[in-house]
Every structure is written in structure tokens, then in C-alpha cells.
Amino acid sequence: MKEETPKPKGIMSRRAFLRTGLAAGGAVAAGGANAMPPQGNPANQPPNVPDWTRSLGEGVVARPYGKPSSYESVVIRRDVEWLTASRESSVSFTPLHALDGMITPNGLCFERHHAGIAEVDPADYRLILHGLVDKPLIFTLDDIKRMPRVSRAYFCECAANSGMEWRGAQLNGCQYTHGMVHCVMYTGVPLKTLLDEAGVKPNAKWLLLEGGDSAAMTRSLPMQKALDDVLIAYRMNGEMLYPENGYPVRAVIPGWEANMWVKWLRRIELGDQPWHHREETSKYTDLLENGKARRFTYVMDAKSVITNPSPQAPINHKSGFTVLSGLAWSGRGKIARVDVSLDGGRNWQTAKLDGPIFDKALTRFYYEFDWDGRELLLQSRAMDETGYVQPSKSELRKVRGVNSIYHNNGIQTWQLHKNGEVENVEIS
Amino acid sequence: MGLLAALLAASLAALPSGDIQAAPKKAEAAQTAPIAQAKLNIGRSATPEEISGWDIDIRPDGHGLPIGKGTVKEGEPLYVERCAACHGEFGESAGRWPILSGGNDSLASHDPIKSVGSYWPYASTLIDYIRRAMPFGAAQTLTNDELYAITAYVLFLNDVIKTEDFELSDKNFGTIKLPNESNFFDDDRETSEKAFWRKDPCMSNCAAGHATVTGRARVIDVTPEQSKGPKVE
Numbered sequence: 001m002k003e004e005t006p007k008p009k010g011i012m013s014r015r016a017f018l019r020t021g022l023a024a025g026g027a028v029a030a031g032g033a034n035a036m037p038p039q040g041n042p043a044n045q046p047p048n049v050p051d052w053t054r055s056l057g058e059g060v061v062a063r064p065y066g067k068p069s070s071y072e073s074v075v076i077r078r079d080v081e082w083l084t085a086s087r088e089s090s091v092s093f094t095p096l097h098a099l100d101g102m103i104t105p106n107g108l109c110f111e112r113h114h115a116g117i118a119e120v121d122p123a124d125y126r127l128i129l130h131g132l133v134d135k136p137l138i139f140t141l142d143d144i145k146r147m148p149r150v151s152r153a154y155f156c157e158c159a160a161n162s163g164m165e166w167r168g169a170q171l172n173g174c175q176y177t178h179g180m181v182h183c184v185m186y187t188g189v190p191l192k193t194l195l196d197e198a199g200v201k202p203n204a205k206w207l208l209l210e211g212g213d214s215a216a217m218t219r220s221l222p223m224q225k226a227l228d229d230v231l232i233a234y235r236m237n238g239e240m241l242y243p244e245n246g247y248p249v250r251a252v253i254p255g256w257e258a259n260m261w262v263k264w265l266r267r268i269e270l271g272d273q274p275w276h277h278r279e280e281t282s283k284y285t286d287l288l289e290n291g292k293a294r295r296f297t298y299v300m301d302a303k304s305v306i307t308n309p310s311p312q313a314p315i316n317h318k319s320g321f322t323v324l325s326g327l328a329w330s331g332r333g334k335i336a337r338v339d340v341s342l343d344g345g346r347n348w349q350t351a352k353l354d355g356p357i358f359d360k361a362l363t364r365f366y367y368e369f370d371w372d373g374r375e376l377l378l379q380s381r382a383m384d385e386t387g388y389v390q391p392s393k394s395e396l397r398k399v400r401g402v403n404s405i406y407h408n409n410g411i412q413t414w415q416l417h418k419n420g421e422v423e424n425v426e427i428s
Numbered sequence: 429m430g431l432l433a434a435l436l437a438a439s440l441a442a443l444p445s446g447d448i449q450a451a452p453k454k455a456e457a458a459q460t461a462p463i464a465q466a467k468l469n470i471g472r473s474a475t476p477e478e479i480s481g482w483d484i485d486i487r488p489d490g491h492g493l494p495i496g497k498g499t500v501k502e503g504e505p506l507y508v509e510r511c512a513a514c515h516g517e518f519g520e521s522a523g524r525w526p527i528l529s530g531g532n533d534s535l536a537s538h539d540p541i542k543s544v545g546s547y548w549p550y551a552s553t554l555i556d557y558i559r560r561a562m563p564f565g566a567a568q569t570l571t572n573d574e575l576y577a578i579t580a581y582v583l584f585l586n587d588v589i590k591t592e593d594f595e596l597s598d599k600n601f602g603t604i605k606l607p608n609e610s611n612f613f614d615d616d617r618e619t620s621e622k623a624f625w626r627k628d629p630c631m632s633n634c635a636a637g638h639a640t641v642t643g644r645a646r647v648i649d650v651t652p653e654q655s656k657g658p659k660v661e
Contacts, residue, residue, distance in 0.1 A: 078657050082650065085514070085524035089564075115561065129471075130479050138474040147470055169645040176651065197471060208485055214567045216560035218485060237643050275487050276550050278557040282526075282542060284613065291536030293547075296617045297597075302623075312654055339629070344639025348631045377639050381629065389626045399621055403540050415641060426643035 088116035093179030097313040104182035110376035115214035118264040131270035134199030146188040157181040159257035159406035169424040172311040189235030204270040212266035220274035255331030255360040256298040289401030300331035303409035304382035315420035319373035330384035335363040337383040344377030376416040486556040496579025497597035500584040510563040519585040529585040545586030551604040
């Protein structure tokens, strides 16, 4: 399939590709011509004793809330400025290429705001539960925190993750192509517990979740899901939620598109039909080639991406033993298997799944091989426990066209060059 | 809690007066026992007044519509003042802000324009969203009459309302239909994409010949530079 050259939207500066690498003055730069790491300062290397060994370092509580080494300062959320009209209604991306395991650090979870970050005073926080219930209730944060709770690791993926790639390869880095996903251990109250407290009327079939931000974000949620595994969460990885992730309370809708995970949750209304609000009509509906649109496409299909090597994480050695690493996930359950191809999907080998394999959570895979220094076309293909197999981009385009924006779970291709550089490409 | 309190009171009453040592022990035992009640009795009743301040949602069947009215003519200056800077004078959009009008018959093309008139299924979505989130940065500041007037003007820009004198209100809102309503269908991936569930995906010689590169992200050169990024403290 011959791909059209995609038209990027908006105004952006055109840069000579090589300039990125050359301007960085020897530092590792994405797409640089020479992917070798910096050589450092010989005065700190054997047989010399480096400065940090000769003198005392900072004492405890010099850093009362810890942060990464200053040498890791490039490992941050990033945005693509031309993508949106303002930073208050925009996205940032998780640096997947710089992380390992299956848990995302709180400070690196991608953000999607519709009207900026709501700064909610926990003393003033209230959650109203009303509509088709026996008794409308209002909860404080303390009320929610003293209810029976569970802790579960779930992935949270924006339905628009990889959405820029429908028409072709557009962004060099899995941070941008796949970084609207994170996975943390959420702690919260099952929504069912709150519903039992209020008493659900028999004709209640849908819930409206509403946020307290300046967009008063809403989504309609079917009752069946609400009673299944939805959490009203207040902690991520043990800490209270970060403001950019919905402090103090957000909805956790396992396996379903992140737009439904309403942040700064202030109100839940029970009704007998969906609300068809902005997020589920003008947005988060999937336009097909024939002009008709699929709605209520909640489940995130099985997907995977190779995080290393990738455009922002080139290979720094000429050849030899190499660990290829990536992430796989499925909104329908556990990841059952991940296959890896080095030749653009002609032949596949099964990768090793590592670490905990949880329902609707990111799963880490590794594939170890002896790189002979040749050019490779790297792909990964996830399978979940329902037997769903991640499709190729062309298979997906055949059934959905290229106008869908959302739910692009096609197989990604990275071209590994002889010098260790990696590039986002489309292949036939 | 009622039961617990009664148990506690009973155990205290059974104690000989003056025996202050034994009482807390029995109470502790009762407090650490698992609660088997259906209700936790956490949270309190929400009053209608409390709910009314936040209950702003509007549904396609008209549920939630506030009482109010406004004409297209009244909506025009309000729109120009509060909306046009982002959405354009005629809903055509300024910069990267959402397009509100136009794009009829574009949905099956390679440049689909998803405006209120061309794409949105229900007019209730428009009035609900303006009410909860607009104007951007000054959410929930419009009066009900301003809300109806601006909604009427945007529907006029989309040829859904045809005359400038038309007065939109909670009474006649139900008569407003958008043209694309019938072109939405519920998620059917589990049947229409059944082929993606495969028992034994191909493992070797899955495609003929060598793979060739047909497109490169670097050609369009829009990736932010790794060395540049927001400053971290």
C-alpha cells in the first residue's frame, strides 16, 4: 500500500534533519547522525578518583521530595505545540522510551486537559450522587477515603493515542506516537459501593460523570460497567492523585478510553438514557470512510509498541547482544502473547513477557537478540486473552479508513539504521 | 452504627458501676469486628438546592433545559463579542480552535469537517456544552437568555435555524433537529472486525518479498526537538 505523505496540521518551522544532532554538541540527540553516547570526562574515570567520591554529598532532606538525577532532566512529559490551539486544552506525552517495567511514575503520566488543571481544595471537595437513586447523597473527601477500598494497576490510554499516524508516519518518537498511555496503581472505592449507599432505581441504565474543571467534563457511562470494575480513585502509586491527574478524586474506567476517566469528579447522575454530550458526539466518535460514525467505542483494542530501540532511544553500540523492550496492553483483559519482527512483519518471534501481567494493565516485554549491525524493520504484535491480535496499519485502514482520529492500534514500524539511529516509517 | 451503639450501651449497662477498666476492652472488641451491614451510612443527603447549583446537564429529549429564550438577532452581538475570537465570525474557526459551521457533505471525503451542522447528532449537545464550558475561560457566566440567543445564532450559522427573528426557548427546543443524526451507529467492532480475533497469527513468510519503506516521519519534520522542552525546576 502506497502511503500518502501526510499533511501536518498547523504552522510549524521546517528544520534540516541533521541540525538536531549537530547542534547538540556531542550529546545523544534524537535522530542525530551519530548515535554514540558522550565520552564523558576522563578525570572521573578509572584509575582517577572522581569528585563525588572525595567529598561529602548533600544530607538527608536536602531533597525533601525526591526527584530524578539532574542528568535525567530530558525525561519529561512533552507536548507538540502545533497540535492544539492552547495549552489549557491540550495533551502532553509520557516518555515511554525512557521508562521500564509496567508502572508509570506519577510525574510522567501524560496529561489531557480541556480547560487547564483544576486546583481543588480538598476541604471544599464534594461529590454529589443523584438522579434515579433512592437517596441523593453528598460525600466529602474524608467520606470517600474511609470507605472500603481496593488498589489495582490499570492502563489509561487516550483514544487519540497514535491518532496522528492514521495517514502515515508523522512523529519521530514513541513518546509522541504512543505516549498518551500510562499505567499506575490506583486506590479507590468501587463505584458500586457508592451506588449501593444511594440505592439505584430499577430504571437507571446510564450514569453521567462530571468533572469540576472549567470544562465541567462529562461522559455517559453504561450501568453495567459502573457495577463491574469502575473505581472512584484518590491515590496513584500510593500518593494522592496529582492535580494534573484529577486531584483529589477521579474516575477510573478500566480498559476504556481515557476521556471517560473524568478528573476532579464532582457529580454522578443516574438516568435512563445516555446524554450524548460533546465528548461523545463531536469528539470520541469514529468517522469511517463512508461518512458514518461509530459511537460509544469505549474499549481500547490490544496494542503494543517497541519502546527501545526507538527514535528517541537509539542503539549506542555497533552490534552484538541487544535487548529490545516494549509495552503491550488490552482493554479486554490480560496480554497473552507479544510477537516481535525484525524484518517488517515477514517473520515473527515470540517475546518474553516480564513482570506482573494484570488485567487491563501495561505489560512489559523483552526480546533479546544478537544484532549483526544490519538495517532492521522492527515491529511488535500484541495478543490478548480473548484472542484479539493487534492488526497491521494497512489492515486497520482497510476497515476504518483514515478519518477516525481515535482508536489507532495498528502495528508500529521502526527502522533501525546501521549507525544505531531509529526512525518512524511506513512500510509496504 | 445503631446496632453497634446499642451493643455498647448494653455491655456498659451490664458492668458493675465503678469498673472502668473492663469497659474499653469490650468496646474495642466490638469496634474491630467486620461490618456486615449492606449500608455503610457514609455521606449525607444532598439537598435539592445543593444539587441544583451543579446539575446543569441537558439531554436530547430536553431533560435539563433551563427556562429561557433568545433570538438569532440577539445572539449575533453576543457571539461576536464572546465567541468569534476563537471560532471565527461565521463559525469558520480562527487558528486551531473548533470549527462550528460548514463542512456539509464533507464527511466521506479526505478532509472531513465536523461542525455542528455537518456532524453533530443533537442540538442539545450544543446548548449543554455552551452552558457548561463556554465562553472558554469564563465558563458558566452566561445567563439563560444569553445561552439560548448564542445557541440560536450558532444554529443559524449552520442553516438549521433559517430566520434571524427566530426565538429559541425551552418550549420549542425539541423541534430543532440536526441533519447528521441518523449517521451514527453503536460500537460494532466485535462483529465488524471479527477477523482481528485470530487463533494462530502467521509466524513466518507472512508477506511476499522484502518490506519497503513507503513513508518517513522525518520527511515532514514536525517532531519537537529532544534538546528542547519545558523547563523542570
